[in-house]
Amino acid sequence: MLDKHSHSSSKQVDIFSDDQRQLHFAELCNALYERELTSLSQQKINNVSLLQRKLGGLKHHVKRAADSLLDKESPLQLDIHNASWQGKQAAKCMADKVDVDKTEQWFYDNIQIGRSIPIHVDTLGAEHIELDSVDRIDFEQGKLHANKFGWFAFNGSFLEEEIRQLDILGLKLLKPTKAVFTAACCGHHWNHRGKSQPRALSLRELMLSLSINWKTFK
Structure with a gap:
């Protein structure tokens, strides 16, 4: 039977735990x-009502993201001060080590609408892996549509070269693995010298990272 002192100590621990969570929540927010405000200030938004909608929804999205980051079970470390995931970075980007047949088979077997997918982005002198989401699937033609980047074949090939952004040299859909998702979630970045400064994930990418099942990579 618990005595009053034990019960009081237990309550104190709970209180301290709650206080710590609230502190972490506030720092994440x-x-x-x-x-996000820095990002919005750098965007060319001519539509005032669109900007107002973005600002109006920011409070909800930030609180939801902070809560979810604290609750997410992940093999990655959460950096409270920067609202980012931390994990060991590979010396080189793993995008060149892909097997197109295995990539194609994985997407035929596992792809679903709304699923987070990793896209290798090769820009001028730099490369990273970015999270996107699936909003359309065409099994007959073996292709999917990523919400931000467009159509990709299940084997990883980008199918819309004519509308590629000017500063992007190449895009490739990757088969999800722990190494690939770690690089995407942590914002790992490489240039011709090797590792470079990690990129900060957008709020959208952070939310996509929270949907990953690290046991199945789906």
Whole structure:
């Protein structure tokens, strides 16, 4: 039977735990607000009502992201101060080590609408892996549509070269693995010298990272 002292100690631990969570929640919210407001200030938004909608929904999205980051079970470390995932970075980007047949088979077997997928982005002198989501699937033609980047074949090939952004040299759909998702979630970045400064994930990418099942990579 618990005595009064034991019961009081137990309550104190709970209180301290709750206080720590609230502190972490507040720090995450601050980091996310700062990042998103900086991002919005750099966007060319001519439509005032669109900007108002983005700002109006920011509070909800930031709080939801902060809560989810604290609750997410992940093999990655959560950096509270920067609202980012931390994990060991490979010396080189693993995008060149892909097997197109295995990639194609994986997407035939596992792809679903809404699923987070990793896209290798090769820009001028730099490369990273970015999270996107699936919004359309065409099994007959073996292709999917990523919400941001467009159509990819299940074997990884980008199918819309004519509308590729000017500064992007190449895009490739990758088969999800722990190494690939770690690189995407942590914002790992490489240039011709090797590892470079990690990129900060957008709020959208952070939310996509929270949907990953690290046991199945789906």
